[in-house]
Amino acid sequence: MPDNVAAFLPIPNWTHAALILQGLRISVAELPGVWLVSGDLSAFGAQSGVDAEGLGALGQAKTPGYALRMARGRLMVIGAAPPAATGWHAAGFAVSEVSAAYRAFDIEGSDLPRLLARATTLDPDHPGPCAALPFGGVPVALCRIGEGLRLHVEAPLAPALWHWLAAAMAPDLAP
């Protein structure tokens, strides 16, 4: 039986991981807490004080707390405290904690437009209302943070995306 361990790229040490590429710097961001909210977002917003609209792709997030629009009637809320108790709310929405489900990468640098062109089919001039999109073949939630971008990726897929970023933004081959 072949041992495939060597065939798989290692999981980065997330505590220290950083990618310094030509025109880009990628680092791991600490997320305080993450919750999924679905249902009557207006009711949720009224109860929690969270912006019920949520940011779309390339929306500008303001730390420490922000909300991303994941689908019709679904938000991902990032913040230090739960926006509401987990479970079903009679007002018409449901809340699940997923704080351990995601890792976040912050990306800065002059080559951000090229990264977006290689990772997504997003039209930067018309990014749309949804922050959820495929990025390098992996589902992410994307927003702007500061001068750069923040990717929220499912933790089990974070290594794959990390290695994709390193490969995709490696120096171009000489013609």
Next chain:
Amino acid sequence: MSGQRIPGGTEIDRSRAIHFDFDGQRIAGFAGDTIASALIAAGVSVVGRSFKYHRPRGIWGWGPEEPNAIVDVTGDSHRPNCRATLEPARDGLTVRSVNGWPDAARDRLAVIDRFARFLPAGFYYKTFLWPNWRLFEPGIRAMAGLGRVRPGSAGFAAQAPEDARCDLLVVGAGPAGVLAALTAAEAGRDVVLVEQAPHAGGSLRLRQAQIDGMDGAAWLRAALARLAAAGARVWLRTCAFGVYDHGLVGLAQGVGDGARLVRLRPRQTILATGAIERGLPFANNDRPGVMSAEAALAYLRLQGVLVGRRVAVALASDAGLEPAQALAAAGAEVTLIDARGAAGQGALPCLSGRIAAVQGRDRVRGVTLDSGASLAVDTVLLAGGHTPSLHLYAQAGGKPVWDDRLGAFVPGHDPEGLSVIGAAAGHLALRAALTSAAAAVQGTAPGVPDAPHRPSLAVWPQPGMKGRVWVDLQNDVTAKDVELAAREGFASVEHLKRYTTLGMATDQGKTSNLAGLALLAEVTGRSIPDTGTTTFRPPFVPVPLATLAGLRAGPLVNPLRRLALEGEHRAAGATLREAGGWLRPAFYGAAPEAIQSEALQARLTVALADASPLGKIEIFGPDAAAFLDFVHYNTVSTLSPGRCRYVFVLTEGGILYDDGVLLRQGEEHFILSCSSSHVAGMHAHLEAWRQDQFPQARVMIHDTTPHWATLTVSGPKSRAVVAALASGLALDDGALPHMAFGWGWFAGTDLRVARVSFTGDRSYELSIRADRARALWLALREAGAPQDMTLLGGEALMILRVEKGYPIVGIDTDGATLPMDMGMSAPLTRKRADFIGRRSLMLDEAQRPDRPQFVGLAAEGAVPLPTGAHVLDLSGPAPRSDGFVTSSRFSPFLRRPVALAQLRGGAGRLGERVVVQHMGQRMGAVIVAPDQIDPEGGRLNAG
């Protein structure tokens, strides 16, 4: 052909000499040469062997239309089936001809050509059948194909595809394309101009011209400078290979190593893709030394290569005059042969008529005209007219129309957002091409002197031509093959293509399609437009799979999910394997002993496994119970909070899609633990039916799988291990019976403890947030040590579940398996609520008593039955399959093999001895119930 290097050449750098190897011969060249130009300059005449007949072949063209010069190129990587006319010659390359053994010049299979009469089009439908096709198949397969893959070599370098947008895309940087792009860019539009060659210019690169009083090359230089100043993006070595839905254009950017895929979304596209020179029909028109007149001009002007010394130029178009004059000026002895009749073409000798045949085998030695006259020449250049390149236009939905004057198809109506200009639109003269370009962008055409010319003559192959007249060089299709196809009833041009393979080679019939369908038209008594064309499909040129794959290769081929505890598994000596989209421990230690040891220990004491990939999809809302009743085969609304139920999910066809365990957290809150490999599918399935069938405000679905790690403790000692965690949860069977769950604590974190078993033994599934899992794992290992706990990998788990008869959907079921086949019939008769698949289960087919049913097999002997082996029905004159083995392992606990199977009417055949066959070997087995270890279920509560 007797090519040589002469002074000149606008695109080579004589200060940078290069050398490469071609079939063991050292070839000298310069930077700026293509492999083709360097080979011609070195006097190489045979560069390949034809696909079927192994005839010697030379270089025909100078671009992607090249049918013969296919080579394998090895540099930093190995790339098979490259076109020598497009590949830059680089220092140190190793270039090999294809389809010749040992090489093209000395091919020992050339003898096949002597048997050509037995190998017409479609011969494989009629020959090599007796006594058995399989006798001939290996040899024929070995001879098929062109280049060779080298599995151990680095292939094309991977580059991530890019998305791009623009206002106007212009395809082709010839004069028409450059003018259109320039006019649009200077009007403020965002323009991308793409050109597959390494230099812009198209015909201006090789033909003399006067534009706005300037030399064509000077006009081009100035136009390109203005383009750059206007901010246009000009991408050279970039081929637009396809037009797709909504105007998306696929580009392959960069030939040679590592072409990058660019998906361009233009608002508008202008095709200035030019036209391809046609050959002429005559006997042995495939010999090395017969080539396109335009190609000869290109090699002369661009690389300073004179293709021959004594040259016959066969004209059906004035486009051949400039090549003839240029070669004569460079020192070649040139004779014109004009199919339109000699009409004073200046100083060059000109004969009226057509070539009837070429003499020579490995190279041209002379020609015979239809008048009977002969000429001693070493090169024959053909100027048979031009065929507009309409591939992208047709891909975009455009319908070509026939132009009798041109003898070619030209664009009809423009599809939305796309237009065609220049030679591609049938405007072959420079003045007309530039006028059409200007009109397309509301611009002004530059001044071009009028150039009177004689009309071209379309010369098609005719029925009954003497000798072997090639129509498709790359796939070795002759005029006789086209006539044969028509005789055999393949009168449709699509059937002609498939029967003869005309147009199906890597050149996609660029130099052959029109000639073939013209002949078919003649033979079948139709006009060319009535005969029509085949369908144009992308890609326009071969695109490496690596370009389309981008980075999806090697470790990045599929994003693999990684466990939070992977580090712990590696530290424990696990061998990790891909399973269900995750990298998971298969076993700990050395196989196969470790696997058997883990499985045995799990039955004797206790085992710890990482089951984190199991799905955890939460369903909420007042209608959640009704929704889940609808989605599942089983009734679930009667489940009490704190209880679990094993459930099936069916497709609308009643087929088993997934199984899982449903947990009821509360009146309006459920958790579905679906199969690890089906999480995304189940989530999508649930969401689709939620949106389709239920008020969306009353059912919500969250996939929380990646938030949780799940550790399974299984075996007679499992309760003792879990109890050592002191989670605060009562673990006695009264408080926590099998198929119940509760919540406790571990290190200040919520811990869900569920009594669910995939092994058949007492088992606890402990779920904790994934970023706190390591502490739990270490605590369990510590608690398990006194209980002689083993770590359990996926391979051992498979043994345990096969012993217990627990199926895996997709392994023990297939695309036809119904729940009743698995022994689950009660819901069909008792469930009141409607559910997905119900009606399909009522069909006669679903109710047949002899359907394949899920059973166990106890093999006779010590060797496990092979998975996939067939259980035989020997009652008839010949053996038939009664079913097959779906899972099979050796059980260390039972000390014998155990297997599961799908068997016709199996449930009613327990105890029957059957014969199992695999790869010609037969074995005996007895049909048993699937659960071969604990049919009473006592082990679920033992310990």
